[in-house]
Amino acid sequence: MSEVLELPKQDLGPASGFLSKTVQLFIDGEFVDAASGEIFETTNPATGEKLADIALGDAADINKAVDAARQAFDKGPWSKMTPSERQKILYKIGDLILENADELAYLESLDNGKPFSVARAADIPLTADLFHYMAAHARTMEGAIIPVSDIAVPGAEFHAYTLREAIGVIGLITPWNYPLLIAAGWQMAGALAAGNTIVLKPSEVTPLSIMRFAELAKEAGVPDGVINIVPGNGLGAGTTLTEHDLVDKIGFTGSVRTGRSILHTVADGNLKKVTLELGGKSPDIIMDDADLEKAIPGVAMGIFFNQGECCCAGSRLLVHKLVYNEVLEGLKKEAEKIKLGSGQSDTTDMGPVVSQKQEDTIMSYINSGIEEGATLVTGGKKVGEQGHFIEPTIFADVNRDMKIVKEEIFGPVLVVQSFETLEEAIEMANDTEFGLGAGIWTESLANTHQLAKAIKAGTVFVNCYNVFDAATPFGGYKMSGWGRNRGKEAFEAFTETKAVYAKLN
Numbered sequence: 001m002s003e004v005l006e007l008p009k010q011d012l013g014p015a016s017g018f019l020s021k022t023v024q025l026f027i028d029g030e031f032v033d034a035a036s037g038e039i040f041e042t043t044n045p046a047t048g049e050k051l052a053d054i055a056l057g058d059a060a061d062i063n064k065a066v067d068a069a070r071q072a073f074d075k076g077p078w079s080k081m082t083p084s085e086r087q088k089i090l091y092k093i094g095d096l097i098l099e100n101a102d103e104l105a106y107l108e109s110l111d112n113g114k115p116f117s118v119a120r121a122a123d124i125p126l127t128a129d130l131f132h133y134m135a136a137h138a139r140t141m142e143g144a145i146i147p148v149s150d151i152a153v154p155g156a157e158f159h160a161y162t163l164r165e166a167i168g169v170i171g172l173i174t175p176w177n178y179p180l181l182i183a184a185g186w187q188m189a190g191a192l193a194a195g196n197t198i199v200l201k202p203s204e205v206t207p208l209s210i211m212r213f214a215e216l217a218k219e220a221g222v223p224d225g226v227i228n229i230v231p232g233n234g235l236g237a238g239t240t241l242t243e244h245d246l247v248d249k250i251g252f253t254g255s256v257r258t259g260r261s262i263l264h265t266v267a268d269g270n271l272k273k274v275t276l277e278l279g280g281k282s283p284d285i286i287m288d289d290a291d292l293e294k295a296i297p298g299v300a301m302g303i304f305f306n307q308g309e310c311c312c313a314g315s316r317l318l319v320h321k322l323v324y325n326e327v328l329e330g331l332k333k334e335a336e337k338i339k340l341g342s343g344q345s346d347t348t349d350m351g352p353v354v355s356q357k358q359e360d361t362i363m364s365y366i367n368s369g370i371e372e373g374a375t376l377v378t379g380g381k382k383v384g385e386q387g388h389f390i391e392p393t394i395f396a397d398v399n400r401d402m403k404i405v406k407e408e409i410f411g412p413v414l415v416v417q418s419f420e421t422l423e424e425a426i427e428m429a430n431d432t433e434f435g436l437g438a439g440i441w442t443e444s445l446a447n448t449h450q451l452a453k454a455i456k457a458g459t460v461f462v463n464c465y466n467v468f469d470a471a472t473p474f475g476g477y478k479m480s481g482w483g484r485n486r487g488k489e490a491f492e493a494f495t496e497t498k499a500v501y502a503k504l505n
């Protein structure tokens with residue numbers, strides 16, 4: 001049974017300076033109020049207390065931001081800078097993120113609920129690393145010389161080559177689970193390295209860290225109009241960005257429902273390019289030869305890390321029948337050890353989920369699991385009067401038709417099934433409309449490589465989980481998305497390839 005640690009009075013720590021004023025939009029290099037003059041509040045999910053007032057952008061602000069980004073792209077200087085000049089600025093952004101890591105991690109923890117220790121060890125350094133990594137890519141926008149033999153033009157000689165170019169204005173729409181890492185690191189860094197300009201609409205649930213980032217980007221020397229950030233509602237700011245004819249591409253991370261809606265809008269509009277990183281229902285497989293001392297805490301971390309609010313969370317555990325009882329008992333102990341509390345407390349392992357809406361969604365899934373006859377092994381309850389704390393929850397005796405097995409919950413809820421053969425494990429792992437992540441726990445090389453090959457997922461973790469390096473591509477098979485974030489693939493996804501034929505005779 002989990003208890004919420006006593007919640008101290010809200011402590012703004014190193015974020016108090018930033019939070020002492022109304023947070024404005026960032027358009028064309030200036031911090032400005034919303035055209036409507038409207039503001040909204042962002043709150044602390046651990047206590048419900050207000051953190052700050054934020055300018056609420058809408059269609060008028062998005063239009064202004066797109067004009068600025070268009071101008072900055074078409075007229076320069078960003079797209080016309082040398083790769084080395086862009087590289088230096090991006091590298092500097094990475095450095096400034098590290099220099100201000102405590103403040104950024106505090107903002108992330110206050111706004112999202114996650115433990116400060118997690119934001120400080122993961123979200124912030126990973127974001128900086130993506131800027132350092134993508135800065136190098138600014139120097140690698142290479143084409144190729146292609147030997148051609150155009151049979152329709154007998155006797156002609158050609159010098160043919162490809163050019164890799166920036167796409168133009170990129171509209172980014174991002175969620176609340178890794179507010180800075182996804183918006184700045186996974187999306188912006190690669191887009192900027194290629195020479196594009198940006199209009200970002202972050203989730204209005206967690207706008208703080210990305211608005212502090214805007215100050216750092218300005219300090220690093222990003223020219224006016226290259227980065228524009230407009231917090232606002234999905235319906236309004238988000239749809240205006242998606243519909244906009246002067247936007248050349250949308251990079252989206254969030255729910256399947258919104259991803260689908262963006263595709264409809266784009267299909268009816270200028271057919272701008274789209275990458276989507278949507279949800280998952282990722283299998284985590286424990287074979288009978290696994291080292292259970294590593295597998296059990298590893299599986300617990302795979303689902304309970306970041307309150308389960310991870311798109312690739314290992315939310316469906318498949319366990320070999322021979323070790324099923326031992327694993328279930330071990331996981332119950334792991335879950336019950338987890339200390340819930342405010343993200344700013346040193347002793348907290350797991351913070352609150354992000355919002356009342358998310359709490360309601362998770363609790364309705366937990367209730368549906370109970371109603372559908374699954375066995376609640378541990379957890380299952382909201383904890384405390386204040387904030388949005390939910391116990392780490394494990395269900396056993398589930399079947400493939402249950403909602404908790406089929407649908408993404410995006411919270412600290414694990415469902416456990418058993419299997420007897422490798423073939424059965426593969427069939428169960430792939431029995432989902434998603435394909436984002438997967439985990440394998442085994443000491444056998446044969447099992448490792450057979451499973452890694454057979455599972456339809458964009459990332460497979462073997463004897464580990466939730467490893468996120470800047471250089472590896474991340475994205476989904478099936479309904480988990482289109483395209484990849486991070487790595488060379490993400491950089492290339494922010495470029496166009498042009499073929500050039502020069503006739504030599």
Ligand code: NDP
Binds near residue numbers: 279310
């Ligand atoms: P959404 O997909 O609704 O939100 C993601 C982003 O899209 C937000 O910035 C949102 O703005 C914006 N948005 C919403 N509607 C539109 C629209 N029609 N056009 C353009 N932009 C839009 O996710 P939620 O925050 O509502 O979370 C719901 C579920 O989505 C979660 O429970 C989880 O299952 C999944 N999810 C998956 C994530 C992932 O990493 N793959 C991340 C977050 C959520 P606004 O906040 O104003 O609505």
